[in-house]
Amino acid sequence: MSAERPLLPMAAAQAPRAVPQCYDDVCITCSDEAVAVKVVELLPDELARVDTGQTVEEVSVALVSAAVGDTILVHAKEAIAVISL
Numbered sequence: 001m002s003a004e005r006p007l008l009p010m011a012a013a014q015a016p017r018a019v020p021q022c023y024d025d026v027c028i029t030c031s032d033e034a035v036a037v038k039v040v041e042l043l044p045d046e047l048a049r050v051d052t053g054q055t056v057e058e059v060s061v062a063l064v065s066a067a068v069g070d071t072i073l074v075h076a077k078e079a080i081a082v083i084s085l
Contacts, residue, residue: 034073034080039066050074 037050039061046062050072059072061079066072072079 032075034075036071036083037074039068039070039072042066042068048079 035052037052037057037059039048040051040056041049042061043049043058046060047058048061048066049056050059057077059074059077059079061072064072064079064082066079066082070082071084073081073083
């Protein structure tokens with residue numbers, strides 16, 4: 001004889017979640033420090049070249065709407081926020 005599992009009620013409609021905001025140059029995901037860099041060139045495949053102040057690096061901008069000249073926070077080569085200084 002198999003035991004019947006009770007059906008769980010459908011989850012009530014949930015309000016949209018607030019998007020976490022980055023603050024004080026800190027990554028919201030792991031609390032490590034994110035680095036503020038300036039976008040100098042947008043590349044294909046949601047990538048960008050950014051000026052770190054010491055070198056130019058390539059990072060992903062897939063999660064943000066960045067434009068040339070924007071300052072973005074980058075953590076682990078991924079832009080996590082567009083900021084204004």
